[in-house]
Amino acid sequence: MSSLQKTLSFIKHRAIESKIISWSLDYPNPKREPLFENDNIVLRGWILFKRKTLSESPCIYIPYSEFVDRKVILDKARPDVIEAIFGKKDNKNPQHHCGFNINIPCSQKKINIRIRVAEKDYLLKKVDLSEYLKRHTENNKLKVLQGINGWLFLDNDTNYSVDQHCGNLILKKNCLENWQAYINELTTISNDKMKKCAFLITPSKEEVMDRYHPYPKAETSLLKPILEKIPQHLLVYPLNELKELGDAAFLKTDTHWTHQGAKTAAISVANKLKLPEDDILTLLSSDKYTQRKHVGDLGNKLAEPQSATSNFLSSFSFRNWVVYDNALPNFGRIIVTHYPKALTNSTCLIFGSSSSYSMFNYFCRFFSNMIFIHTAGNIDTSLITAISPNYLITQTNARFMIRPPVADYDVDQTIRDKINLLSEEQLTIQKKNVIIRDLEMIRALGLERWHNIISC
Incomplete structure (x- = not known):
């Protein structure tokens, strides 16, 4: 069985298993070096929902604070996942774009990855980022984003300015x-x-x-x-x-x-x-x-x-x-x-x-x-x-x-x-x-x- 064909047996919420075929968090992963982009830690993975949930527009959410969630869109093509899970290449599969690849501000030491289907919220996984962040020193965590023509903007700040600007947050x-x-x-x-x-x-x-x-x-x-x-x-x-x-x-x-x-x-x-x-x-x-x-x-x-x-x-x-x-x-x-x-x-x-x-x-x-x-x-x-x-x-x-x-x-x-x-x-x-x-x-x-x- 390939690493992509992992089961959900570790998930306590049986309701989730009725909605998900399988999923994986590629980064961060204890077996790999963490990835950083623009001084943010990269969160990359995929999730396959069972067909009956597709019409419900399932999404992944990461609570950033008591007041806002980070919405994660499944918009990355993952032909490798489709082939591994279903046994054949299928670019027309409705879940061909089942992957996600986002940046998490280094201010988030711990995150909960949740899914929301039909207005119900389920915990998928708790991720402690502390150990990964130790490999990215404080000096490297610039809170500055280089814009066009020398204009500078906030990045990696506690107000999630980039995510606010890009529309990634939900109140x-x-x-x-x-x-x-x-x-x-x-x-x-x-x-x-x-x-x-x-x-x-x-x-x-x-x-x-x-x-x-x-x-x-x-x-x-x-x-x-x-x-x-x-x-x-x-x-x-x-x-x-x-x-x-x-x-x-x-x-x-x-x-x-x-x-x-x-x-x-x-x-x-x-x-x-x-x-x-x-x-x-x-x-x-x-x-x-x-x-x-x-x-x-x-x-x-x-x-x-x-x-x-x-x-x-x-x-x-x-x-x-x-x-x-x-x-x-x-x-x-x-x-x-x-x-x-x-x-x-x-x-x-x-x-x-x-x-x-x-x-x-x-x-x-x-x-x-x-x-x-x-x-x-x-x-x-x-x-x-x-x-x-x-x-x-x-x-x-x-x-x-x-x-x-x-x-x-x-x-x-x-x-x-x-x-x-x-x-x-x-x-x-x-x-x-x-x-x-x-x-x-x-x-x-x-x-x-x-x-x-x-x-x-």
């Missing part, structure tokens, strides 16, 4: 349910506690600059069912506006948008918040930009760092108007600006991510008080109560949306956890970079409780 039911719960709470907040509220979703670089991506874009966006749930009076998704900017929308060697891209998004948010559009355009009309080279978070990951030229705002810097910065890295960071000449005498609270930072140069001039909390769109209602802002902006990145944000986030605990995780060296740097220029203002804005955590 689970609980993902959509959690999104609905978040949207319901945000809608309630906007109705009951806010004068104006906007939910900004930063389109992914892959979506905006898809013409430079090395892989074709999916026909339908993974995010479509989520975007359709968000009320239009809240949603800001400036995909078309960014596309109109062309190459000026995103940094070539970075995951983030350019200052001009950030300006475009900031104007879109201002419009949603019903700020006077003519005044906004007049305010920004005299801005000056300077070209300079930028390495970026992608260019810096290459063996030989790669840079590209882009325009950066040079006539205004929000940093000159920062009155408070707790200097924590990423989540839990609080930045406050006070700009007396702002367009509106108001306080704006932003629950945002790293894409918000390049918008500070614009928001700082829209609102006299800008309070930024790094939560990637997660909402802490205790901060809303304490600050009682005139405007609320929640902001997340499209590629983060496979993990729904929450409306019961605890910034207090996040700050405490972050401080406890910092090494002595990191804590020294953090304390050195803390900015407290007006503690009385911080108290007046309702932020004293969160400041006291880092001052202990």
Whole structure:
């Protein structure tokens, strides 16, 4: 009996045997050296279903997280399998394309291969990738994908950016349910506690600059069912506006948008918040930009760092108007600006991510008080109560949306956890970079409780 004619006797679920003739996982396999492609581990194999299941369009699924599955299409021709199992060559066999060949991000240490037939889900095999990954050192796992004309994109990241772009992921039911719960709470907040509220979703670089991506874009966006749930009076998704900017929308060697891209998004948010559009355009009309080279978070990951030229705002810097910065890295960071000449005498609270930072140069001039909390769109209602802002902006990145944000986030605990995780060296740097220029203002804005955590 050939290796292809293996049985399914090891499978505990008898229901699977009634649907499958045979199957094999060629890679990874303890008897072979693992294959890696674009710094991802190759998963290759085949599966033959019994004829009565063919009309049911069976698929293989690999759960990547509690919220998304990786869908595996059987689209590889395997004449060797057909001949071995059925005893003769038959290119017209309806299961001639019974093979699969996909790349799994190295961030997935263990995977479960499942099949779904007639809306029923069965475990096929558990695969521990840890031993195979040991042969592929951390230094080799670049999280950069070389695109067209020197454009760089994310690869092998925990948000599965390539699989999102190519349409290989499927949102689970609980993902959509959690999104609905978040949207319901945000809608309630906007109705009951806010004068104006906007939910900004930063389109992914892959979506905006898809013409430079090395892989074709999916026909339908993974995010479509989520975007359709968000009320239009809240949603800001400036995909078309960014596309109109062309190459000026995103940094070539970075995951983030350019200052001009950030300006475009900031104007879109201002419009949603019903700020006077003519005044906004007049305010920004005299801005000056300077070209300079930028390495970026992608260019810096290459063996030989790669840079590209882009325009950066040079006539205004929000940093000159920062009155408070707790200097924590990423989540839990609080930045406050006070700009007396702002367009509106108001306080704006932003629950945002790293894409918000390049918008500070614009928001700082829209609102006299800008309070930024790094939560990637997660909402802490205790901060809303304490600050009682005139405007609320929640902001997340499209590629983060496979993990729904929450409306019961605890910034207090996040700050405490972050401080406890910092090494002595990191804590020294953090304390050195803390900015407290007006503690009385911080108290007046309702932020004293969160400041006291880092001052202990």
